[in-house]
Amino acid sequence: MHAGDGVAAGGGADERVYHVEELTRVEGEGRLHLRVRDREVVEARLNIFEAPRYFERLVVGRTPDEVIDIVARICGICPIAYQLTAVHAFESAFGVTVDPPVRALRRLLYCGEWIESHALHVYLLHAPDFLGLPSAVELAKLDRGVVEQGLRLKRIGNDILAVVGGRPIHPVSLRVGGLYRAPRREELAKLRADLDEAVELAQATVRLVAGFEAPEFEARRLLVSLRHPDEYPMNEGRIVSSDGLDLAPQDWPLAFREEQVEGTSALHARTHAGEAYLLGPSARLELAGAALHPLAARALDDTGQAGELATNVFRSVLARAVELVQATAEARDLLDAYERPRVPSVPWRPAPGIAAWATEAPRGLLFHRYEVDEAGIVRRATIVPPTSQNQAAIEADLARFAPSVLDLPHAEATRRLEWLIRCYDPCISCAAHFLDLSLDRDGGPA
Amino acid sequence: MVTAAPPSFLPRAGLDRLIALLRDDGRRVIGPTVVDGAVAYEEIASTADLPLGWSDEQSPGRYRLVESPGPGRERAFGYTVGPASWKRYTFPPRVDIGRGRDADGTVTYEPVAPEPDALAFLGVRGCELAALRIQDRVLRDGPVADPDYVARRRAALVIAVECTVAASTCFCTSMGTGPEIARESADLVLTELDDGYLLRSGTDDGRRLEARLDPRPATDDEVAHARASVADVRRRIGDPVAVQGLPGRLQARLDHPRWAEIAERCLGCANCTLVCPTCFCTSVTQRSDLDSRDSVAVRGWDSCFSGDFAKVAGGSFRWRRQDRYRQWLTHKFSTWVDQFGAFGCVGCGRCVTWCPVGIDVREELAVIAPPAARRPLPMAAAAAPGDFTPARVERTWPETPDTTTLLLTDVDPAIAHGAPGQFVMVTRPGLPAVPISVSRYHPEGDAIELSIRAAGPATATLSSLAPGTPLGVRGPLGRGWPLEAAEGRDVIVVSGGIGLSPLRPAIDALLEDRPRYGTVRLYHGARTPNDRPHKDDLATWAARPDVEAGETVDRAGTGWTGPVGVVTHLFDAGRWDARDAVAFVCGPERMMQATVSTLEDRGLRPERIHVSMERHMECGIGLCGHCQLGRFFVCRDGPVFSRAELGDAFILEGV
């Protein structure tokens, strides 16, 4: 009922305002504000008004292992992304190498988080848009089976997180040097059976969303993701772009910068040339699709829609579904190959300097950078979540998409704008916590 | 009544057959196995799952698994009890006990019928058998039996194992629950030897099992060896809790100020009650569904330490931690006896080890409800006055201008195996018997050292005996340094002058078993550099990297480059945490008073400060009356006392 507030709030006869005071079915609190004058978009804002939590300051003076537990709290949906990015950052700075089974368990954790996050978004947050419904509850009234299928997938993702991480939200098993404890094979046995089911559910998800009808909205965007020669990008890889960029993950600041934009309280990241760019499932499939699990690749091929992913952001729901196949199939392979590590963690020694890394959160590339002293204590931190990187692209797309809804009734036009925003699966809670406008941020690493 | 068959012997390899037989019988075998750094009781499939070669170090608030040295590497039961207890299987932490349903306008309730698996418990210790008997009495043999317990208990076969090792926290001997196990108290009883197990069966089930194992009869040697190793455990544990009259004494001290002091340390975490093998308190909660009106009543372990346990609408009747600790301790050692005719404690020591802040019931009971007088020691060689055994002076050497050490050989083995801090009476025909602390034991050579200060004519005569001289010795006498109280803690040893001599065997023992203790600090003070006894030892100790040592003298002569001043200056300003430390102090009474006062200021608790007192001693066994100190006879109850038990007698003049 808030959608459409402020209809025609503008003064002039040919000025229209599309305003959603509080966006729904997104994580966190954001506001949509679009102003059109004489069919020209004069203002397109995704305004993040959630109160800041100062995370980059909260981690100052803390040990690496404390940082792992603190940064989880940035996001209730993707805590593993924050924890793993920090773990990798510290380990790369301290020269720590973990055993292959430990690496496999961490990847398994990430698979669990992708499954849980993507299933949540596809079924509970995004699917209602394609069916013109306000929520999954209404969807369940029409087709309970579909919602149950989504909840089951989400459950299996959460179960992976619970077994390997202790609990789905804010897991406790990750530490610098490895894990606090590695599960015995028997503990993973129950998951194994569930994952056969999960792969099938994920494949069914691809078929389901391939049938979703979406607005036509073609646009070329600069795409950015990690790419790894041997595996679909999650924990590791180099930063690549559709423009041919190829950087070590620590070197994110060499290509990108964050800037303050008037009127919104979160930062926008852009390339140093000032270009907006897009992260997330579509970007990953486009740039790193060669490394897809065969089952995921086949699922995508079977839809015949692979070509639309790069250009139509409304197809991102398909990219997310394909990644559900990727994450479930890979999790199953990891379980089959699992050998319990001899020791869950290796000792490490802090080294002063810069600890930086990037991983692929469900929503896209996440970058962390910490300056640590001799004792390994963090003295300065920069965390760039995917949503603040996507924000410039989202606003650019809003402006580009707006003309196509101007002739629709106001409520429907607003609904479509909100739908567009959900295509990026924005995590506003994450983005809002990084209202770090310190001047040194613009210049990259000192 | 069947006459008990003699014990049989099962070679080590037979243990796997035992496990296999039990499994063939359709039983799940629950036995000890190492999980997450401790011995737990879980299902085992073969001896490979047992804690082979593992032993443990336990002290208040600390537990570590360690690899057994030497022959212990083969042993399956070379550990003492861990945090787990068998009640997990007889009285599980959570059990569904009833279901309620509201359907079609009627409400129905039905109990949940227990369907326990057939189990075999392998490795139940004496204290644990006693715990099962206690829970039998509470949950099975009372006016109303708990059906779940009864069914589970009936479904378990019990194979016991006698302890051949003891932890510093054990006190089964005081509670009368071990380490020996009577064959009737279990289906089968094992005693582990280096190459196998002595078997005794106590029930028909046990006899049948024993027969199927086809063991050979045990040799007399094997039986004797088994008896000796269990007896050794009994000796190591001693008798740390005075249970005689304890229920009444405790009831009389419900207003003791100590309860509030304990509450300052007590976390109220309930660990003691949950690791206790006899605690049986529970709460029932409802688990109800969201879709319908079905609900299940779940009974779960609770604890008198949790806030809701004694709560009514207006609040908790026992709202302070001190109330809760008092409830627990008095229940275990007093009111349990009223309710069930026996103590609620079996002396397993779990509540001592697994208290995160190391609160020790033995220590607290001794403070809150001390016995009227200390019980006499079991005195192996302390025969009547006049009953001396012969020994011979092997060698003598001067320690200081007025002190000489005599090395005595051919000493009665009981004396040569005495404890640090004990003393002997020494005499020669014509001389009065003189009490002298043993300043070093050589148990393997039946020899001891005595360091004698020539304070009077008799001691002067003894000091000047020539090698080869025979003399008479009685002992060992008195109570020595409580090394077991120091296990797992930092130890500070402070001596003044010849006061080092009675401490020397304690230092030997600390350093011989160095890993059992935390930081070891040795401080010695002497009047002048010349008055330092045991100079070689002082130098050796000071050179050890795992010892912090310091020395001082009152007056430095030429050549002394060390500190000058009173001994307390060596440690009163240092950066060390004394709160969990144990102190042993010996020297002139003034020096001991100053030292104890400094240690107390540093936060050492009075029951952990031990001093060796000097009094006129003649009989050595508390009969002649000379050595009285307050309520104690120093010869029998001391000479080593804790500061706490001495009370005012430690500081008052003329006592």
Next chain:
Amino acid sequence: MPGLPLRPRVGVVKLTSCDGCQLTILDLEEELLSIVEAFDIVDFPEATSSRSSGPYDILFVEGSVSAPDQVERLAELRARSTLLVAIGACATAGGIQALRNWGEVGDWAATVYPDPSLLQVLDRVTPISDHVKVDVEVRGCPISPDQLRELLAALLAGRRPQLPDEAVCLECKRRGLTCVVVAAGATCLGPVTRSGCGAICPSFGRGCYGCFGPREQPNVASLVSRFELDGLAPDEARRRFAGINAWAEPYRDAIPRGGGARPELAAAGVPGETEAADARR
């Protein structure tokens, strides 16, 4: 607890938080469709675009109060709610972001933001109960799905929810876990922390870090002494409380000046490499 209608009208809203506690509602996957039948979810912006501004029979509030407009909003929400349930560490104790209460907010703002006047934040991050009457508090970071399920079942059944205020140790021992303080020298806040999580951290061989906040009758001083005996410098021992529930009494009082942050050039006694090397046997 006031009587509730047959199908209570429920709202789920947030203040400053990570969304994890309201996500826990969606994590009750098996029961979710039963829940929406038993309860009329009229407002839950994270999950539905149907909105309502009340009145609510039950209002779940996630997040801490950290901005001035939230104070007003909370008062309005309270006025429209019969039963107000605070969910999670942020709502019940201020959450991780309350660590900024140990700094000068102006200070922080000035070092972090070029134009602090843009910031609409309060000096102190506080729990909801500092501002309005709270009927039920569900603790945890995040809240436990089991406790949430229990609360919902109890609301339907008309009984007091079983949300015990006992120590984590009880759950730990019921699970048969080995005490990590005694057996591994871990710094575990379990003895002074409220149960509810299921003793997850000890099951992973690490000490509890206090997600559920202080239990009833916590003896923080004694636990700090124990940590010191294990070799932690006094400030380090006390800094263990500077976490998720730092602002909750008596954790708050134990925390040294500066909160969780170690001062520069004072790294001595910091558990870093040595602790990592003490990985469980």
